[in-house]
Amino acid sequence: MTETHPKPEMASENTIPILVEFTGGLEMLFSDERKHRLSVPSKDDEGNPVNIGWLVKHLCDKVMKDSRKEMFVLDDHVRPGILVLVNDADWELEGEASYALQPNDNILFVSTLHGG
Amino acid sequence: MARTLCATCKTARALIIRPKNHQKLCKACFIAVFEAEIHHTITTTSLFSPGDRIAIGASGGKDSTVLASVLKTLNERYNYGLNLILLSIDEGIKGYRDDSLETVKRNAVQYDMPLKIVGYDELYGWTMDQVVEVIGKKGNCTYCGVFRRQALDRGAKMLGIKHVVTGHNADDVAETILMNLLRGDLPRLARSTSIVTGDSTSDVRRSKPLKYAYEKEIVLYAHHKKLDYFTTECLYSPEAFRGSARSLIKNLERVRPSAILDVVRSGEDMAKLVPEEVTGISQCKSQKVSLSSADGEEEGSGGCGNTNGRDSGGEMADMEKKLQLDEEASSREVDVTSLASTADGQNHDRIASKSVGRKRDTSRKLVKQTLGTCKRCGYMSSQDICKACTLLEGLNKNRPKMEIVIDVEDEESSTLRRRMEGVTLAAG
Numbered sequence: 273m274t275e276t277h278p279k280p281e282m283a284s285e286n287t288i289p290i291l292v293e294f295t296g297g298l299e300m301l302f303s304d305e306r307k308h309r310l311s312v313p314s315k316d317d318e319g320n321p322v323n324i325g326w327l328v329k330h331l332c333d334k335v336m337k338d339s340r341k342e343m344f345v346l347d348d349h350v351r352p353g354i355l356v357l358v359n360d361a362d363w364e365l366e367g368e369a370s371y372a373l374q375p376n377d378n379i380l381f382v383s384t385l386h387g388g
Numbered sequence: 389m390a391r392t393l394c395a396t397c398k399t400a401r402a403l404i405i406r407p408k409n410h411q412k413l414c415k416a417c418f419i420a421v422f423e424a425e426i427h428h429t430i431t432t433t434s435l436f437s438p439g440d441r442i443a444i445g446a447s448g449g450k451d452s453t454v455l456a457s458v459l460k461t462l463n464e465r466y467n468y469g470l471n472l473i474l475l476s477i478d479e480g481i482k483g484y485r486d487d488s489l490e491t492v493k494r495n496a497v498q499y500d501m502p503l504k505i506v507g508y509d510e511l512y513g514w515t516m517d518q519v520v521e522v523i524g525k526k527g528n529c530t531y532c533g534v535f536r537r538q539a540l541d542r543g544a545k546m547l548g549i550k551h552v553v554t555g556h557n558a559d560d561v562a563e564t565i566l567m568n569l570l571r572g573d574l575p576r577l578a579r580s581t582s583i584v585t586g587d588s589t590s591d592v593r594r595s596k597p598l599k600y601a602y603e604k605e606i607v608l609y610a611h612h613k614k615l616d617y618f619t620t621e622c623l624y625s626p627e628a629f630r631g632s633a634r635s636l637i638k639n640l641e642r643v644r645p646s647a648i649l650d651v652v653r654s655g656e657d658m659a660k661l662v663p664e665e666v667t668g669i670s671q672c673k674s675q676k677v678s679l680s681s682a683d684g685e686e687e688g689s690g691g692c693g694n695t696n697g698r699d700s701g702g703e704m705a706d707m708e709k710k711l712q713l714d715e716e717a718s719s720r721e722v723d724v725t726s727l728a729s730t731a732d733g734q735n736h737d738r739i740a741s742k743s744v745g746r747k748r749d750t751s752r753k754l755v756k757q758t759l760g761t762c763k764r765c766g767y768m769s770s771q772d773i774c775k776a777c778t779l780l781e782g783l784n785k786n787r788p789k790m791e792i793v794i795d796v797e798d799e800e801s802s803t804l805r806r807r808m809e810g811v812t813l814a815a816g
């Protein structure tokens with residue numbers, strides 16, 4: 273049997289371009305690259321709009337090559353001490369992990385845990 | 389989601405939630421209140437006097453970069469009349485400081501401040517690379533940590549500057565308070581809460597103007613002001629004691645953001661209950677000033693050490709093995725009966741006392757951390773000969789494997805050792 277489900281990421285109207293940035297030392301976990309331009313599906317497997325919670329898991333599973341996942345995610349949450357800014361706003365103002373990604377969003381992860 | 393408006397100006401969009409009070413602020417109002425609060429700290433503690441020459445311990449990291457930027461701003465805005473100088477320490481490890489020193493050099497231009505970089509070779513006659521050549525890669529973290537602790541003071545003295553400010557923030561202070569609480573080290577807990585160490589009789593005073601500033605807000609300030617700072621590689625470790633204290637703080641902050649300042653305030657209140665003869669802090673001064681013991685007080689970040697106390701794993705166990713009794717041996721104990729009631733003979737330093745294994749009294753003894761000066765170099769020390777001089781003596785005799793006396797805080801430099809191990813491996 274062959275799968276006949278269409279792959280949503282193939283259709284451009286079904287993907288969202290976003291810019292993900294890592295600073296404060298986190299870039300070291302992501303191939304030493306500060307900026308990652310990503311194209312993410314607009315809907316998750318259940319058909320819900322993708323949110324930051326989905327993005328964090330995606331970054332951890334697909335983008336991060338470093339094995340030290342716990343430096344970024346602890347107990348399925350962004351590690352305490354890492355700030356998340358959505359278009360420069362604290363993600364707590366935007367609903368945190370439930371914030372639905374919009375085209376051209378800038379999602380910034382800043383670690384406060386590194387050298388001062 | 390509807391845009392939230394700033395609680396202060398009620399016109400611009402809120403971008404920041406303040407951890408201490410959940411206030412939602414726009415960028416401009418946040419920057420204004422962050423600076424105003426540090427100005428408040430400086431004025432209420434009479435930290436500076438007009439004409440003071442102040443060395444900013446600059447590592448190129450976020451805390452010291454924000455400190456330099458804010459002090460420059462406030463000095464101009466409120467006419468403090470300060471002469472601000474950036475002071476950086478170069479441990480002399482090939483490649484290790486290149487990026488951070490480049491950052492500090494750019495900061496010197498950006499903030500129009502003179503920059504002085506002082507090397508371990510100037511201060512001690514040895515670069516860390518040379519130390520490694522003699523002692524090998526094992527144990528050099530001890531040397532680097534002990535040397536670093538005095539480096540800013542020695543560097544300032546070389547420049548004829550009597551006051552060094554460091555970028556220690558509220559998270560650092562809370563972390564140190566917790567560590568000392570968990571160790572049962574009340575004298576050090578009390579001293580770690582002071583905004584200033586040293587007084588007018590000391591060669592060099594140290595202070596932390598960012599003591600009440602959340603690390604989160606420091607990072608946000610640097611971000612929104614687009615400050616140029618440098619971060620080292622990932623350094624923290626769940627195994628190390630300081631790393632655990634840091635994780636605890638960050639977890640508390642997530643549940644209750646005010647917890648960090650609450651710990652700082654609790655530490656200050658506890659400090660008031662510790663007898664003066666134990667802490668060396670003079671309570672009668674309106675401005676709480678403590679004498680410093682330059683060896684073993686250093687709290688995490690802020691200074692030039694961008695290892696920031698978040699060291700690599702497993703080092704703590706190594707350190708514990710190496711820990712030797714120190715202050716106790718100098719027979720400067722005082723029996724503090726007022727604190728003896730509940731204790732079970734635990735020494736002020738959990739680890740050091742464990743390694744002694746001798747029978748102890750049932751009443752609690754707090755070791756009076758007599759804060760004198762080193763007979764050899766004249767720097768503040770709780771022992772006749774300070775640790776730096778003891779280590780130097782061994783190095784100069786080329787007898788590096790001597791027994792050395794170190795504090796728990798020496799763990800802070802283990803990351804550097806890891807870096808240096810890499811350097812050593814690369815070299816041969």
Ligand SMILES: [Zn+2]
Nearest residue numbers: 394397414417
């Ligand atoms: Zn505002």
Ligand SMILES: [Zn+2]
Nearest residue numbers: 762765774777
């Ligand atoms: Zn000495």
